[in-house]
Amino acid sequence: MKDASQKAKLFGLGLSRTGTKSLTAALAILGYNVVHYPNDKTTLKELQSAIYHLSILQRYDGVTDITVAPFYSQLDAAYPNSKFILTVREKTGWLRSLQKHWNHELELPVMDGYPSDYKSHLEITNFLKVAVFGCCEFNPARMSYVYDLHCRNVIDYFGDRPQDLLVLNICAGEGWEKLCSFLNQPLPEQSFPAVHAEAQLLPIP
Numbered sequence: 001m002k003d004a005s006q007k008a009k010l011f012g013l014g015l016s017r018t019g020t021k022s023l024t025a026a027l028a029i030l031g032y033n034v035v036h037y038p039n040d041k042t043t044l045k046e047l048q049s050a051i052y053h054l055s056i057l058q059r060y061d062g063v064t065d066i067t068v069a070p071f072y073s074q075l076d077a078a079y080p081n082s083k084f085i086l087t088v089r090e091k092t093g094w095l096r097s098l099q100k101h102w103n104h105e106l107e108l109p110v111m112d113g114y115p116s117d118y119k120s121h122l123e124i125t126n127f128l129k130v131a132v133f134g135c136c137e138f139n140p141a142r143m144s145y146v147y148d149l150h151c152r153n154v155i156d157y158f159g160d161r162p163q164d165l166l167v168l169n170i171c172a173g174e175g176w177e178k179l180c181s182f183l184n185q186p187l188p189e190q191s192f193p194a195v196h197a198e199a200q201l202l203p204i205p
Contacts, residue, residue, distance in 0.1 A: 008079060008082045008083070009061060009075075009079045009083075010032055010034055010083050010085070011062055011064070011068050011072065011075055011084050011085070012024065012062070012063070012064025012068070012069075012084075012085050012087060013069045013072050013084055013086045013087075013150075013154055014065070014069065014085070014087025014088065014168075015065075015069055015094075015098075015132065015146075016037075016065055016066050017089070017098045017101055018087040018088055018089045018094060018170075018171070019087045020036060020037070020064045020065040021036055021064075021065075021195035022192070022193050022195045023085060023087055023170060024036040025193035025195050026175070026176070026192055026193055027064075029188055029193065030180070030183065030185050032061045032062060033060050033061045034060060034061055034063065035056065035062075036063075036064050036065055037064070037067050038056050038063060038067050039067070039124045039125065040056065040120070041120050042055050042056070043055070043056050043067065044120065044124040044127060047067075047127070047131075048127065050074075052071060052075055052078040066128045066132045067124075067128060069132060070131045070132050070150075072084060072154060076157075082164070083164060083165075083166070083183065084154075084158065084164055084166070085165075085166045085168055085182070086154050086165060086166070086168070087168050087170055088167060089172075090171065090172070091144060091147060091148075094147065095140050095143060095144060098138070099138050099140070102138040132146065133146050155167065166179065166182040170194075175192030176188060
């Protein structure tokens with residue numbers, strides 16, 4: 001019998017600030033137990049060691065945000081028949097939002113009173129910034145280039161498998177109709193969630 005951790009999963013491949021938290025909330029409404037941006041020590045160690053059968057996926061149906069965004073090819077191989085969702089956004093607005101988010105993280109002090117695991121959060125954040133963007137300092141030209149490259153590479157990778165990739169622009173109003181059609185789920189009665197939260201500080205337990 002196949003290990004439950006190797007069953008098909010859901011992966012949100014959108015870069016941070018493209019509606020990944022709203023996507024995670026929407027998937028929860030549809031009954032999927034998906035974790036947004038896991039930043040625990042185990043996940044960090046596994047990614048640094050190129051281990052893509054992630055321990056956290058023994059407990060979750062999927063992962064969203066940049067924890068998995070750069071590793072879609074490896075995750076595709078590790079979890080056959082999985083579904084992938086690329087959230088996108090108008091780039092000028094995305095850059096503005098990303099810069100605010102980036103600066104917010106840099107301004108957070110590391111001092112007494114912060115969780116003991118906060119250093120781990122910073123460690124995986126810096127690792128993922130380098131893995132995704134190739135830098136730890138905000139640079140709009142670099143971020144713009146990476147955004148275009150990431151979207152193009154993901155779309156090209158799934159070019160002959162359109163059934164496995166959904167491109168979703170939540171910020172432009174796309175929501176339940178496209179998502180539910182892709183996942184073969186009925187339309188919920190409630191509105192599509194719009195989550196505008198600050199950076200997550202605590203690691204996933």
